[in-house]
Amino acid sequence: MQELVLNPPGRTMEGDAAKQAERISVREEFELRLGECGPLAFRVAQGVLRNAADAEDVAQETLLRAYRKFHELRRPARFRSWIVRISFRLALDRWRARKRREIRETTWSQPISGAALPSTEEVVCSNEFQARLERALDELPEKLRLVVILAAIHGHTLEEVSCSLGIPMGTVKSRLFFARKQLAEKLR
Numbered sequence: 001m002q003e004l005v006l007n008p009p010g011r012t013m014e015g016d017a018a019k020q021a022e023r024i025s026v027r028e029e030f031e032l033r034l035g036e037c038g039p040l041a042f043r044v045a046q047g048v049l050r051n052a053a054d055a056e057d058v059a060q061e062t063l064l065r066a067y068r069k070f071h072e073l074r075r076p077a078r079f080r081s082w083i084v085r086i087s088f089r090l091a092l093d094r095w096r097a098r099k100r101r102e103i104r105e106t107t108w109s110q111p112i113s114g115a116a117l118p119s120t121e122e123v124v125c126s127n128e129f130q131a132r133l134e135r136a137l138d139e140l141p142e143k144l145r146l147v148v149i150l151a152a153i154h155g156h157t158l159e160e161v162s163c164s165l166g167i168p169m170g171t172v173k174s175r176l177f178f179a180r181k182q183l184a185e186k187l188r
Helices: 013-049 052-072 076-109 120-125 128-139 142-153 158-165 169-187
Strands: none
Touching: 013 052, 013 076, 052 076, 076 142, 076 158, 128 142, 128 169, 142 158, 142 169, 158 169
8 A cells, every 4th residue: 555645835755855865875874884883882881881781771872872963973984983982971971870879779778887897808808909999080080080991991092082082182191191190199
């Protein structure tokens, strides 16, 4: 059965066909670029979240947002860094929400009376250093923390960090220097 389509006054079938052809070409271009760097969204999210299930959710959200806004991308050659930026920011938002939730849950679950301090052996056996590092990272200013996470933790080159954050290379270098210096002071 053939579908009947009514056009509002002033609209022609040719104009609708041109728009549909444009939508198809934008979709094909998006799919082509996505094929080149689609797994990158997952890897970036995995690096931030350290959880495959959450990383998959963030990667899907990244691709959905990228698809919805692809027509607004001014320089399609920057698609890769654009995907990295979207994925990184979404993963960071998810990570922060998870941390807030953990703090909220542990605060409610702790008894009011003071508990006994852990023994030296327990402290050594725990991942104390990892916790201290995460706290030190949380205490860094946002602009320094982003550069450290991308460059030092995820292993992105300084140029990739510069493109992802949209800041000059010299700024990336100086932020990385100051971030490492502050982390070293906090971990002493």
